Amino acid sequence: MEDTSNFKHHFLLAMPQLSDPWFSRCVCYICDHDEHGSMGLVINKPLNMELGEILSELDIDDSNAPKLPVLQGGPVSPEQGFVLYKGEDSDMQNMQIAGNVHLTTSKDILQNIADGTGPQSVIVCLGYAGWEAGQLEAEIAANSWLTIPADEELLFHTPLQELAQSAAKKLGVDLNLITGQSGHA
Numbered sequence: 001m002e003d004t005s006n007f008k009h010h011f012l013l014a015m016p017q018l019s020d021p022w023f024s025r026c027v028c029y030i031c032d033h034d035e036h037g038s039m040g041l042v043i044n045k046p047l048n049m050e051l052g053e054i055l056s057e058l059d060i061d062d063s064n065a066p067k068l069p070v071l072q073g074g075p076v077s078p079e080q081g082f083v084l085y086k087g088e089d090s091d092m093q094n095m096q097i098a099g100n101v102h103l104t105t106s107k108d109i110l111q112n113i114a115d116g117t118g119p120q121s122v123i124v125c126l127g128y129a130g131w132e133a134g135q136l137e138a139e140i141a142a143n144s145w146l147t148i149p150a151d152e153e154l155l156f157h158t159p160l161q162e163l164a165q166s167a168a169k170k171l172g173v174d175l176n177l178i179t180g181q182s183g184h185a
Contacts (some may be wrong), residue, residue: 003081007136008033010166012040013146013175022075026164028129028152029084031095033105038131039119041073041082041103043123044163051124054081055114058107064128065114066122073125078166082128083109086121088158101152119155120145146173 012028033182047067053061073082086100094104112118120125132137139145148167158166168175 001106001110004119006033006092007038007140007147009101009150011148011150012136013164013168015144016148018023018144023048023129025164027108027167028145029155030072031084031097031128033136035133038136039082040129041071041123041125042129043071043073043125044160045072046070046160047072047126051110054124055110058110060111060114062114062180064116068122068124069162071123071125071128074129076128076130078127080127081105081110082125083113084155085119086152087119098150099152101150101155123156125137146171 010030010033012026012030014023014026014028018024023042024067026042027044029043030038030040032039049070052062052065053070055065072078083104083106085102085104087102088100093106093108094102096102099184109118113122122162136145140147146168148170151170154167154170156162165175
């Protein structure tokens with residue numbers, strides 16, 4: 001049976017009543033969740049920039065870099081870069097999230113990606129979403145978020161504009177049928 005008290009390696013789908021501009025209609029991937037709080041990345045809101053722009057700012061040759069969008073990872077530390085990736089890179093300073101899914105803030109991975117030696121499945125974000133101890137659980141209890149176990153196919157291989165609906169479909173939910181109204185019987 002799945003541990004529903006830990007949301008690490010889960011997607012959070014913003015429910016219609018969640019009107020905060022940072023999180024409205026977002027899909028957030030939870031990278032860490034424990035008794036001290038939670039950390040996640042919004043993975044479906046692209047910024048108006050590509051990875052090459054960040055590489056250029058860091059004086060990394062971007063001529064062979066893949067054309068990847070940079071995502072608005074969340075409101076906390078929007079100047080900080082985060083790279084979520086699939087694969088092993090024992091030389092990289094990283095945090096293992098689940099299986100082959102890792103998170104790093106190391107500039108080295110950007111060099112590897114630009115050189116073509118880095119992981120093929122990559123999400124690059126600026127900023128992150130954070131919750132204090134108990135805050136995420138309270139928001140979930142208030143029906144602000146729909147929680148869905150994450151998988152690598154949805155995480156790395158689903159187009160951004162289809163991510164929310166595809167994740168909800170995994171639970172048998174059609175987001176178009178969910179209302180912003182709530183009630184209790």
